[in-house]
Amino acid sequence: MRIASIIDISLVDVPGIPVTVIFTGGCNFDCPYCQNAEIIPRISGTEMAIQDIVERSTGNLVDGFCITGGEPTIHGDLPDLLRALKSTGLHVNLNTQGSVPSVLEKCLPFLDSVWFDIKAPSETYLRISRTSTNPWNQIVESMKLLLSSEVAFWPRTTFTRSLLSPSDISTIMLVLEGMGFQGEYVIQNYVASAGVRPSEKAHLKVPDISEIESVKDNVPAGIDVRLEWR
Numbered sequence: 001m002r003i004a005s006i007i008d009i010s011l012v013d014v015p016g017i018p019v020t021v022i023f024t025g026g027c028n029f030d031c032p033y034c035q036n037a038e039i040i041p042r043i044s045g046t047e048m049a050i051q052d053i054v055e056r057s058t059g060n061l062v063d064g065f066c067i068t069g070g071e072p073t074i075h076g077d078l079p080d081l082l083r084a085l086k087s088t089g090l091h092v093n094l095n096t097q098g099s100v101p102s103v104l105e106k107c108l109p110f111l112d113s114v115w116f117d118i119k120a121p122s123e124t125y126l127r128i129s130r131t132s133t134n135p136w137n138q139i140v141e142s143m144k145l146l147l148s149s150e151v152a153f154w155p156r157t158t159f160t161r162s163l164l165s166p167s168d169i170s171t172i173m174l175v176l177e178g179m180g181f182q183g184e185y186v187i188q189n190y191v192a193s194a195g196v197r198p199s200e201k202a203h204l205k206v207p208d209i210s211e212i213e214s215v216k217d218n219v220p221a222g223i224d225v226r227l228e229w230r
């Protein structure tokens with residue numbers, strides 16, 4: 001598996017749990033607002049054996065692991081890494097956009113929680129993923145897998161007004177409601193961090209929270225919206 005970097009301790013990636021963060025290299029999407037754009041290419045990072053990743057990632061004063069990227073599920077040996085991390089007895093969290101349900105399904109036995117990035121509703125998905133075909137059916141399949149599992153499902157969406165509208169966010173909430181989801185849905189602002197490509201930054205505007213607050217007026221029963229402005 002290609003590994004871009006490993007951060008020994010993070011206090012912000014999993015709520016209330018200090019974790020070691022493992023960034024896998026490569027992604028099958030090309031989101032304009034990607035904060036880790038330099039690791040989108042499939043050849044990014046370094047090829048590492050599962051055992052070497054585990055040795056490099058364990059032994060820190062943490063209570064868990066967060067596996068992010070890039071898109072971790074493009075790596076067919078991800079379940080092997082998760083199995084090894086889970087055997088430590090610590091919390092295992094995965095960040096994914098859900099486009100590879102066949103791999104995600106094999107990961108489920110070794111996961112405690114998943115941050116699930118819902119990029120957009122079906123109709124506007126390609127505007128953000130910039131893939132050759134719309135992966136919406138795979139996204140839905142992945143959400144169904146998670147919702148029928150014991151794994152904590154934490155949906156979230158990155159908002160910038162030039163790519164999404166409040167109505168898009170409302171549509172996503174209706175999809176979640178239709179799938180039987182109950183719980184917290186996080187909407188976070190796009191941040192023009194150092195990892196975003198300058199060519200993309202030129203077209204993206206950091207949103208003001210007032211641009212999205214209206215979605216709180218019409219939230220389906222059982223869903224709590226949390227606006228996370230960073």
Ligand code: SF4
Pocket residue numbers: 027028029030031033034035036037040069070071097
């Ligand atoms: S899915 Fe995530 S890692 Fe991949 S391009 Fe989009 S924001 Fe970046």
